[in-house]
Amino acid sequence: MTVLDDLLLFTALASVAIIALRRFASISKFSVVVYALATVLLIKMSALGYGGEPVYSSFTVNVLGQILQWRFDALSWFFALITLVSALLAAFFMSGAWGEKYCKEHSKEAYGLLQVALILNVLSMLVLLASGDLLSLFIGWELVSWASFMMMALNPDKLARKAAIKYIVYAMAGAMAFLMAIAMTYNMTGSLDYVQVMQGMAHLSNSQIALLVSLYVMGFGIKMGVIPFHLWQAAAYAETPGAGAVFMGAISARMGLYALLVVIVQIIGLTRVAAIEIPYTFLDMQNVLAWVGALTTIIPTYIALKQNDARHLLAWHGVGQGGYMLLGVMISDSIGTAGGIMHVFNHATYQAALFMTVTAVIYRTGTSNFSKLGGLVTQMPLTFMVMVVSIIGLAGIPPMNGFVSKWLIYRALLLDGQPLLFVAAVIGTLGTILSVYKLVHNTFLGQLRLEHQEVREAPLSMLIPMLGLAIIIFATGVMPGVVLDWVAAAQIAVGIAPVEHNLGGIELVQGGLDMIWVTGIMFYGFAVGAIIFYVLGGKSKHIHQYDNYAGGHFLTSKVRYHYSNHFYAGLMHMIGGWYRNVFIKLEHALVSLVSFMSQFSENFYRSSQPVMLVAVVVVLALYFVLGSSGGAEVSAGVSLGGFNQ
Amino acid sequence: MNSTSEFVTSEFVTGNVSLADVLPQMILMPLIAFVSGLLMILMYRKIAARLQRRVGPPFFQPVYDIVKLYGKKTQISHGLIHDIGIVVAVGGYVAAVILLPIPGMDGIADKGGIITLSYVLMVPSLGLALGVGQCANPNGSIGISRALTAMLAYDIPFIIVVFGVATHYQSTSLVGMINYQQTHQWGIFEMPLLAAAGLFTLQGMMGKHPFEIYVAPAEIATGPMVEMSGKYMGGLFVMQSFQFYVASVLYASLFLGGGSNWFEFLLKIFFVVEIPIFISFLFPRYRTEDMVRIMWKWPVMIALIGIAFVM
Secondary structure (H helix, E strand, O other): OOHHHHHHHHHHHHHHHHHHOOOOOOHHHHHHHHHHHHHHHHHHOHHHHHOOOOEEOOOOEEEOOEEEOEEEOHHHHHHHHHHHHHHHHHHHHHHOHHHHHHHHHOOHHHHHHHHHHHHHHHHHHHHHHOEOEHHHHHHHHHHHHHHHHHHHOOOOOHHHHHHHHHHHHHHHHHHHHHHHHHHHHHHHHOOOEHHHHHHHHOOOOHHHHHHHHHHHHHHHHHHHOOOOOOOOHHHHHHHOOHHHHHHHHHHHOHHHHHHHHHHHHHHHOHHHHHOOEOOOOOOEHHHHHHHHHHHHHHHHHHHHHOOOEHHHHHHHHHHHHHHHHHHHHHHOOHHHHHHHHHHHHHHHHHHHHHHHHHHHHHHHHOOOEHHHOOOHHHOOHHHHHHHHHHHHHHHOOOOOHHHHHHHHHHHHHHHHOOHHHHHHHHHHHHHHHHHHHHHHHHHHOOOOOHHHOOOOOOOHHHHHHHHHHHHHHHHHHHOOHHHHHHHHHHHHHOOOOOOOOEOOEEOOOOOOEEHHHHHHHHHHHHHHHHHHHHHHOOOOEEOOOOOOOOOOOOOOOOOOOOOOOOOOHHHHHHHHHHOOOHHHHHHHHHHHHHHHHHHHHHHHHHOOOHHHHHHHHHHHHHHHHHHHHHHHHHHHHHHHHHHHO | OHHHOOOOOOHHHHOOOOHHHHHHHHHHHHHHHHHHHHHHHHHHHHHHHHHOOOOOOOOOHHHHHHHHHHHOOOOEEOOHHHHHHHHHHHHHHHHHHHOOOEOOEOOOHHHOHHHHHHHHOHHHHHHHHHHHHHOOOHHHHHHHHHHHHHHHHHHHHHHHHHHHHHHHHOOOOHHHHHHHHHHOOOHHHHOHHHHHHHHHHHHHHOOOOOOOOOOOHHHHHHOHHHHOOHHHHHHHHHHHHHHHHHHHHHHHHHHOOOOOOHHHHHHHHHHHHHHHHHHHOOOOOOOHHHHHHHHHHHHHHHHHHHHHHHO
């Protein structure tokens, strides 16, 4: 029994236990203990994160001469750590007041199902991350898809159900592409084992590789929600019940990136991908994938800017940040990939924290609609603080962790000489800044509504995981070296040169980054600012929110005096026309095409006109029988004609 | 053009810096920035006055203004975030000026480099935005939504310029860039198009005419300043002086070879800041969306052509 056996077996048994105990009140405490113990088992394997040897599971299955096996390497460990810690915090988050309210609003059964969905997601993700060959990867992939579907379908709301169905249709399309790619890989290389496939890939032609890469990327891209498959994700994650959305938003879609790292980067290799030229353009396949990443940063981010619901805004940013990860990985040097992989960790931390803050606001006020919120900072100061820390991380501004991973990506694009990709990445970041300010302003700043004057701070069971995440976001921003150690080990695992780093960041002769100093200087600056403000300035008087300048009006609680509707009016006046819903129209067109074809074939099969059916069969039979000879006659006639001339 | 650029390295990158060495710099650099910034504000007002055939304010007017604002009896606070917003707005610029190398003081500049500096420069805007947000005045919020839109407008060409310069020098280290320019040739001669686009961007960054609609000092009721009184306004005044200084020093470091001595340095930064000042009194204002349009059109186009030359 290896530690990996212990971990997988423990999680599987825990799933069974949670399914059995789901109606009991103590299930929430029990699940927290489960995730904590699983995390301890994972930490036992922490040598992996510092370049240790892969841990194999002693459990193997022999199918048709293929050995299915499971193992953990540094990359799996890195992703598993994020998964388990997200699950632990999400479980803690819902164990207290939130869970009680959920039970009251829905039912005990529904809450138990949420716990079941969470543990099944964790189990299936661990199985996926542990996969040691393409077939076990596919098994894990399918498990994750259905577990996610279960989580999303828990919300009985009509919109949520629709989003969940949409998700599963997309996921199945992706799975089919993935399965086809696996079948073709087996056909071409004769194996499904990673090492043997890797050796077999060397003998394939560029066109074969191009086909495989397209199919694999389609499969993984759908899970990641990259352009043009981005439409399913935001609604599905946003409508998942609060604590579930915390977990899903943090890690679920990143499984696509994991599979992409394993298959495209490790097995096929980016040099092979870069060797594929796209005809009639200057681009190669790697550039195309990098551009897919860049467009995924821009388009969903600017869709997020238009959202009027906090959960949807965050979920759209989740899609957009996935683009940075793909972009970073596709730069293919050690700094860029490090940025891409590190962003998975950073994104998980701030996205989980943000979903928690928004869930806490919903818990207290019952809504996440921007036009029904405002001014909550005085009522929920700690929640506000967590949100500010997280949005600074999401926007990629120092000193939070999101800045470090984005810096690595920018730096790699600079070294690589990719101006347009660099500009695209920065456009995404600037859009994020605008959008997160809208989030924090419309929820916490501005005027407090009358009905929210009794709102209190979020309960402790929700605050503890939020504050913990805020500390992680800040600490890994100041000392990115902690995470970069794991990232470097993961890079070695997928066959990329590890990034040279130290505790504070990157040392480069052509300009590096030392976050310890940068943070120190920033806080020194704030200290100077505070001295100027508090010591040199006079004493200020705190006044009521209605006591402000309103152009001669007297403000009362009857006057709605909070600017939240159509927030970036000037900008939208300029860029509003660029939102053309192209992808939505494309999706509709596809749906129409499929329904048309299904209707056509349905009519054909169900029509009770025997004469027509017989006629069709006869024509087809005649064509089948006479097809070859008829062709011969025609060609003979042609050649005869040619002879006659 | 590319032939002149070579590997720019800096001795400070790998060297360790001790706190005792840089502490004097951390105290002196913001002071220098503050005094220069006040002089720039004075220059701004004097030039405006002369163009309008007025005498203009006396030499110490910016100092009087700050003393007056900080000493006011009525200081209205809308809550803790309102206060912290002002602290962050000033503090972010204090941090930014420490990350900018000036003659004889560049111990810490290499810990961040140009990309980090560009992002530290967004911190004051975010702090101000949070502070104004808590005032619960929609006029302030509208001002912030315009200010952030303006930031989106000028930051895109600015980032393209930064990319072009960093590509040209093959470095993100400001110290390295300045050293290279002082031994070879100024950036403005090697990258004239990027320098032109940078100057255009500078106009937007300073928040002066014709791109000042979001500050709207003449119609204070409709801008971010609507709820700012006393030391809050004073903090923004201090911030503005830093803003002038940072923009001009950054431009001088990227294109004019920084300064090898103090005289040269001060001459350059005052010259740089003078150009946008002259331009600002010749044009009326642009609306926010027109600012976006003009910023995404001309400087972006010029800078992209400039990048094509340095690649």
